[in-house]
Amino acid sequence: MQRWRSVRTVGAAGLVGVVVTFVGWWRLGPVAARTVWAEDGGVFWRDRAADGPLDLLEPYAGYLHLVPRLLVDVAWVFPVAHYAVVLSLGSCLVVGGAAALVSVLARDVVHPWPLRALLAAVPALLPLAPVEIAGNAANLHWYLLALAPWVFAYRPRRWWSAVGLAAVTAAVTLTEPQTALFLPLLLLAWVPDGPVGERRVGLRPLPVTVVAVLGVAAQVAVSAVTPRRLDPGVASWRDVVAGWFLQPFGGLLHARVGEVVRAVLDHGWAVVLVPAAAVGVLLVAAVAVGPWRARVLVVALTVGSVVVWAGALWVNGADRPWSGPAPGMVDAPPLRYGAASGLLLLSAIATAAGVLITWGGARRPVTTRPGGAVRLTGTALGWCAVAVVVGSAVAGTAPVALDHEPQPSRRADGPEWAPQVARAAASCRADPALASVRVETAPWGTRIDCARLR
Secondary structure (H helix, E strand, C coil), X not given: XXXXXXXXXXXXXXXXXXXXXXXXXXXXXXXXXXXXXXXXXXXXXXXXXXXXXXXXXXXXXXXXXXXXXXXXXXXXXXXXXXXXXXXXXXXXXXXXXXXXXXXXXXXXXXXXXXHHHHHHCHHHHCCCHHHCCCCCHHHHHHHHHHHHHHHHHCCCCCHHHHHHHHHHHHHHHCCXXXXXXHHHHHXXXXXXXXXXXXXXXXXXXXXXXXXXXXXXXXXXXXHHHCCCCCCCCCCCHHHHHHHHHHHHHHHHHCCCHHHXXXXXXXXXXXXXXXXXXXXXXXXXXXXXXXXXXHHHHHHHHHXXXXXXXXXXXXXXXXXXXXXXXXXXXXXXXXXXXXXXXXXXXXXXXXXXXXXXXXXXXXXXXXXXXXXHHHHHHHHHHHHHHHHHHHHHHXXXXXXXXXXXXXXXXXXXXXCCHHHHHXXXXXXHHHCCCCCEEEEECECCEEEEEHHHHC
16 A cells, blocks of 8 residues: 555656646747757856866856756757757756655645645746746756755655655755755754654654755855855835735736736736735635644745845845836836746745645544634635636736736747757858857857867
8 A cells, every 4th residue: 555655646746747847848939948048058058168067066156056057968968959959848857857846745734636736836837937937957946946945844754765855955955055045944854743653753854954054055155255246236125025016926916027017007006915915814824724834834935935036136236116116117027036936925825725725624623623614714715825826827828818928938039049050060161260150049149169060
């Protein structure tokens, strides 16, 4: 029976991973999937060309990027013309793998497997994901940040799973320094709960704990030695808070965040604050009635959403007059930090849905059993949270049904990589003295050595 349960768990996780990979790839669109984005054709390409696979722990922008550089190494094995497609598909596969892990790691918090699958699918369903952060190695760190809370909080049942999870922890922490925000969740893995027979924790959480601390320490050390050039913003706390409602939260309501700004300009802040208050009720209800482990995770994901948004605005100087939006902001594209923050927020809502529905339908002793109306209310709130997640997914993936187009990918207009490589190869063959050829990427460009193209 135990073996069959394990096989079923692995099979369900694999199915979730495949679906998330497919949806993520489909939402990119053919042109974006064939276009190299930013650092993928910039620093990652140049470092791989100069240093070979020894560039894995090469700092960039003040921190390490282990997983993106590993993915670039994989793409390097293929012909140059396939570089864009391999990176896009590989990035979607990494996100699918992370989703499969969440579907397993969240089982102590979200018990019904369909709700756990919905939680795991959040990265593929996020409306703002294809705009910039999906399908490229440069932004994989945001998805690993969303995976970190579940990795840190999970209590391994076997030593082999503890070691495997430690390897995942190394990949996560050596890619995203902001995982330090969730280090306190490591304590959850050490605190026993459940029936008496399952209360023994032992030392199985030790590998993940040690690797997580060392990984974050490595990021801190790298940041101290090769600090990132900061451009601190001057945004007031009002602009930070208002911006969170307009972009991370607003991006869950509408496929174009500019339309959220337009609605605020036309009808006032109530169009955003009322739905936000309703979502706040769902989150607070989950914290009020859920088990302590679930409460901590809902709070951590929600607070993490706000901290990631505020920190990104300050570090990168991406401040705008969010508290007093102007008509010109309607056409402004969303910030990638809004997608990252929204990813954590939507995960918190999906977690709250599982907590509330489980609480409303659980069987309890008569002395602790809530009344039928109370349990019905909890279940109803849980399904409202499910509706928020599903509605957000529809807002980003079903423009025909909603009569509006999603925010286009920043790679939607190319330039496509493979045709340029073909022309570059022809130029290299025509001129033996030519050392390299420039190829355009979005939004920059790179040079390819003719030695590779000949």
